[in-house]
Amino acid sequence: MKQENDFKMIAKTIFGLEETLSNELLRLGAKDVEVHNRAVSFTGDLGFMYKANLCLRTALRVLVPFHTFKVTDEKSFYDSISAINWEDYMDVTDTLAIDTVLNSDLFTHSQYLSQKAKDAIVDQFRAKHGERPSVDLDKPTIRINIHIYNTDCTLAFDSSGESLHKRGYRDKTNLAPINEVLAAGLVLLSGWDKRTNFIDPMCGSGTILIEAALIANNIPPGYYREDYGFERWKKVMPFDEQLWNTIFDAAVNKITNHEQKILGGEISPNVAKKAKENIKLAKVDDIVSIKVCDMKDFEVPAGKGVVIINPPYGERMDKDNIDELYKMMGDTFKKNFGGYDCWILSSNMEAFKQVGLRPSRKIVLFNGPLECRFMKYEMYQGTKKIHRLEEGYKKQNKE
Numbered sequence: 368m369k370q371e372n373d374f375k376m377i378a379k380t381i382f383g384l385e386e387t388l389s390n391e392l393l394r395l396g397a398k399d400v401e402v403h404n405r406a407v408s409f410t411g412d413l414g415f416m417y418k419a420n421l422c423l424r425t426a427l428r429v430l431v432p433f434h435t436f437k438v439t440d441e442k443s444f445y446d447s448i449s450a451i452n453w454e455d456y457m458d459v460t461d462t463l464a465i466d467t468v469l470n471s472d473l474f475t476h477s478q479y480l481s482q483k484a485k486d487a488i489v490d491q492f493r494a495k496h497g498e499r500p501s502v503d504l505d506k507p508t509i510r511i512n513i514h515i516y517n518t519d520c521t522l523a524f525d526s527s528g529e530s531l532h533k534r535g536y537r538d539k540t541n542l543a544p545i546n547e548v549l550a551a552g553l554v555l556l557s558g559w560d561k562r563t564n565f566i567d568p569m570c571g572s573g574t575i576l577i578e579a580a581l582i583a584n585n586i587p588p589g590y591y592r593e594d595y596g597f598e599r600w601k602k603v604m605p606f607d608e609q610l611w612n613t614i615f616d617a618a619v620n621k622i623t624n625h626e627q628k629i630l631g632g633e634i635s636p637n638v639a640k641k642a643k644e645n646i647k648l649a650k651v652d653d654i655v656s657i658k659v660c661d662m663k664d665f666e667v668p669a670g671k672g673v674v675i676i677n678p679p680y681g682e683r684m685d686k687d688n689i690d691e692l693y694k695m696m697g698d699t700f701k702k703n704f705g706g707y708d709c710w711i712l713s714s715n716m717e718a719f720k721q722v723g724l725r726p727s728r729k730i731v732l733f734n735g736p737l738e739c740r741f742m743k744y745e746m747y748q749g750t751k752k753i754h755r756l757e758e759g760y761k762k763q764n765k766e
């Protein structure tokens with residue numbers, strides 16, 4: 368039931384993960400959950416806002432909308448922001464950062480609008496007090512998110528601060544790893560039961576394996592993170608440290624210690640070294656192990672499980688090599704991965720054809736700006752045998 372202290376929030380996500388995020392929210396106890404494009408709205412109280420930031424695996428940030436207005440041009444935008452009494456929300460000692468997301472033909476430059484909004488706020492303070500709040504793009508006490516959809520403008524406080532994909536477990540000097548929110552989304556979309564084997568045989572810096580380990584043992588994704596935007600809030604919903612500690616301790620108490628097999632393979636020794644370091648930093652080195660090897664030689668444990676691969680998409684490879692790599696994945700699934708549900712995420716639709724297997728599911732997802740498919744190939748225990756029979760049948764028919 369809706370409580371008096373409940374308010375509306377919006378969790379932002381990656382295109383394709385909206386349903387997954389909505390399920391996460393429902394499981395956490397959110398109310399009024401509604402799915403939108405790249406976002407899910409819900410209601411809850413302050414404690415739930417802390418919990419959402421700490422526990423949501425597929426949210427990029429949690430916003431608290433506080434004001435909406437219609438916008439027609441730059442002047443009406445400035446005037447509408449000036450008309451808000453900003454002292455209700457902040458004082459001159461607060462520091463400010465503004466992010467604008469545009470989905471409208473009225474404007475072209477989001478950064479310019481952020482500047483305008485900042486001008487409107489600081490001009491108001493200067494006119495009243497002769498002083499103005501300063502800007503801090505890194506760790507402001509208040510981060511405001513402006514969303515313009517056609518002529519609708521929504522202002523929201525950003526409770527997360529830095530994007531929630533920055534879990535805090537990763538060494539900063541890295542290659543081009545997959546976003547942690549996307550990696551967690553892949554594991555949740557795969558329907559992995561958390562107890563059977565989990566394998567990423569092209570693991571790169573290990574992100575998918577680490578997110579799988581966090582999911583398997585109920586470790587909140589924000590466990591390692593040292594900073595959230597809401598910790599610096601003073602006037603609106605001032606930071607309640609005691610409540611935060613209660614929420615944090617309750618989540619940590621739910622961490623389990625199962626010992627399933629989470630295995631990674633990586634062809635490059637240097638990259639594998641990086642993956643091992645990250646796995647240590649995430650403190651999941653007791654359940655995740657990495658081998659330097661080509662996927663085709665990966666020793667697959669008997670039984671059932673899930674395989675998720677984020678292979679090279681081929682931007683820096685010639686076509687023959689990329690075709691060969693995708694063919695190898697399909698052949699290796701057939702040969703060595705009987706009993707496993709095998710998933711590939713890629714933006715390369717031509718290369719997908721080389722896998723040579725019929726996918727049982729195709730999910731559209733975005734990896735940064737790249738539109739991808741997340742394809743599922745179910746390899747039944749007897750696939751190897753069936754494959755041999757099929758080959759034999761084809762041969763017989765030829766002869």
Ligand SMILES: C[S@@+](CC[C@H](N)C(=O)[O-])C[C@H]1O[C@@H](n2cnc3c(N)ncnc32)[C@H](O)[C@@H]1O
Pocket residue numbers: 543544545568569570571572573574575632633634635638660661662663677678679680692
């Ligand atoms: C796109 S990256 C994976 C990124 C990873 N998901 C992460 O978060 O860092 C693909 C990885 O596959 C590895 N790779 C390419 N061919 C391979 C093969 N035949 N066997 C194993 N690994 C391979 C590459 O070295 C690279 O690290």
